[in-house]
Amino acid sequence: MRGSPVRRSITVAAACVALIGAGAGAAAADVAPPTPTPPSPSSTPLGPTVASPGTPPIPPDVQAGSFVVADEATGAILAERAPHDRLRPASTLKVLTALALMPRLDPAQVHLSVPGDIAALATDEPGASAVGIKPGLSYRVSDLWNGVFLRSGNDAIATLAAMAGGEAATVALMRQTAQRLHADDTVVVNADGYDADGQVSSAYDLALMARAGLQDPGFRSYCALQKAKFPSVNGTTFEIDSENRLLGKYPGMIGVKNGYTSLAHHTFVGAAERNGRTLVVSVFDAGTDIYQQTAKLLDWGFAVPATAPGVDQLAAPDPLQKSAVPDETLPPPDAVHAKERHTQAGNDGGLATPPTSAAAASLTHKAKDSGSTMLGDVFQTLLYILGFLVFAVVGLRTRVLVKQYRQRRADRA
Numbered sequence: 546m547r548g549s550p551v552r553r554s555i556t557v558a559a560a561c562v563a564l565i566g567a568g569a570g571a572a573a574a575d576v577a578p579p580t581p582t583p584p585s586p587s588s589t590p591l592g593p594t595v596a597s598p599g600t601p602p603i604p605p606d607v608q609a610g611s612f613v614v615a616d617e618a619t620g621a622i623l624a625e626r627a628p629h630d631r632l633r634p635a636s637t638l639k640v641l642t643a644l645a646l647m648p649r650l651d652p653a654q655v656h657l658s659v660p661g662d663i664a665a666l667a668t669d670e671p672g673a674s675a676v677g678i679k680p681g682l683s684y685r686v687s688d689l690w691n692g693v694f695l696r697s698g699n700d701a702i703a704t705l706a707a708m709a710g711g712e713a714a715t716v717a718l719m720r721q722t723a724q725r726l727h728a729d730d731t732v733v734v735n736a737d738g739y740d741a742d743g744q745v746s747s748a749y750d751l752a753l754m755a756r757a758g759l760q761d762p763g764f765r766s767y768c769a770l771q772k773a774k775f776p777s778v779n780g781t782t783f784e785i786d787s788e789n790r791l792l793g794k795y796p797g798m799i800g801v802k803n804g805y806t807s808l809a810h811h812t813f814v815g816a817a818e819r820n821g822r823t824l825v826v827s828v829f830d831a832g833t834d835i836y837q838q839t840a841k842l843l844d845w846g847f848a849v850p851a852t853a854p855g856v857d858q859l860a861a862p863d864p865l866q867k868s869a870v871p872d873e874t875l876p877p878p879d880a881v882h883a884k885e886r887h888t889q890a891g892n893d894g895g896l897a898t899p900p901t902s903a904a905a906a907s908l909t910h911k912a913k914d915s916g917s918t919m920l921g922d923v924f925q926t927l928l929y930i931l932g933f934l935v936f937a938v939v940g941l942r943t944r945v946l947v948k949q950y951r952q953r954r955a956d957r958a
Contacts, residue, residue: 592627597853600624604841610830612838613748614846617756617816617823621855623846628857631730631745632829635804636674636697637812638738638746640754641731643693645718646709647763647868652687654708655878662707663700670739673699676775676785683878684776687871691773694802695787702737712736726753727860740808751814751827753859755801759816759823763868768800773873780879790836791815795843799823803835811835819847 591610594603603624611627622628660680666673676698678684684704692701706715712735719733730747738744758764771793774782791798797817804812813835814827824846828839 592630594624594626595856596624597849597856600849600853601845603845607838607841608832609828609835609838611748612826612828612842613752614842615752615756615825615859616851616855617759617825619855620756620859620861622752622857622859623824623849623853623855624842625748625857628749629730629747630829631732631747633740633744633806633809633812634731634738634746634751634829635740635806635809635812636738637751637802637804637814637827638733638744639693639697639702639804640751640758640802640814641719641722641728641733641746642702642705642715642736642738643690643764643767644726644754644757644761644865645722646705646715647690647761648866649709649718650686650705652685652690652763652869652871653875654686655683656686656689656704656708657681657683658704662704665712666699666703670699670737673737673739675700678704679778682776682778685871685875685878687767687873687875688773688776688878690767690871691770691785692775694767694800695770695773695785697788697802697804699737699739706736722865723750725863725865726750726757727862728753738804738806740806748827748829749859751812751829752825753862755814755816755825755827756859757862757865758801759799759825761865761867762870765799766870768802770800776877776879780877782877789815791817791839795840813839815839817843817847822847822851 591608596603600623603626609626611630611632612625613622613628614624615622658678658680662680663678666675674697676692676696678692678698678700686705686708689698689701689705692698693705703712706712709715709718715736716733719736723729723731723733728746728750730745731750732743732745734741734744758768769792770787772784772786775785777783787793787800789798789800789803792800795817797819799816799818801815802813803815809830811831811833812829813831814825816823816825818824824843826839826842826846828835828842831838
């Protein structure tokens with residue numbers, strides 16, 4: 546027995562809803578695929594581990610391909626594994642960038658960001674980490690360094706490099722600085738550590754760099770920050786926090802820099818202080834448990850007597866220029882260039898229009914936010930389509946019913 550016209554209409558509409566729901570599920574799967582498992586560290590056999598005579602063995606679960614544990618004050622290396630293996634450094638190379646540029650850039654200097662500062666990142670470094678630099682906004686040099694150390698922002702490095710004369714000039718300065726540090730394993734190709742053919746460093750060299758950074762007051766203040774305010778639109782700020790999971794959690798952790806790329810795996814260089822003694826540790830080619838491995842190496846190092854002989858020695862650097870400690874009490878920099886930005890916006894169509902709220906600006910710092918926004922747009926579009934289909938079905942059924950009604954009247958006449 547056939548159902549009524551109304552029932553058939555409802556059935557058709559329900560079928561449309563089911564089809565739309567299936568399409569929405571497929572679209573959602575396309576927009577937000579499962580997060581892939583990070584690559585495991587190198588499967589090659591671990592090199593020999595050398596430690597100070599008479600000390601306990603290195604914990605067996607330290608499976609990093611290369612590491613160095615050294616005394617910051619004396620430069621004595623307490624333990625090492627493949628210290629001079631030339632490996633991809635990822636963002637730990639930003640330590641060298643900081644040593645090269647910090648003394649040359651006044652932390653209070655205000656820079657008006659323009660599109661050219663970060664234009665190359667989209668094509669040259671897809672998927673690179675970013676703090677969220679917005680063309681048309683103003684940033685102090687100290688803000689940019691906060692973005693480098695806390696959020697590993699390649700856009701912040703690109704802006705600093707532009708202020709220092711461009712990436713080529715910055716790379717040249719980094720190479721000169723590496724020479725002064727006697728970091729002979731390091732080959733610099735770009736300013737931010739993004740994977741590039743031929744760009745390498747070593748656990749030994751990163752320990753040299755971190756040790757030099759700890760002796761620089763400006764560097765030390767940046768690398769130890771756990772949180773900072775970052776400029777946003779309309780003179781507002783939003784909070785950024787450090788990606789270093791040991792900072793504020795491991796007792797005595799001073800900081801320095803972490804890194805990750807799919808080719809480098811996880812890398813880290815840091816320092817911690819306990820009972821007046823500071824140790825430097827650098828770890829290359831590690832898995833997702835790099836922070837646990839680093840903590841175990843530090844615990845081992847602090848258990849070694851300060852008088853224990855080293856198995857090697859960090860080279861003493863040539864004199865390096867020191868940088869100034871930033872003044873974090875300065876007001877937001879946006880007002881400094883408000884008039885200039887307005888003039889440039891009128892004359893240069895290339896300047897991007899800033900978003901209208903701090904919340905909108907902060908969305909760029911979490912990739913999942915952009916995915917959520919896209920997903921919302923998909924569902925909104927599907928709802929519009931669903932509404933149109935239901936309206937069309939109802940309209941067609943109405944026309945059929947009206948035609949049948951008129952036919953019945955005509956038959957009666």
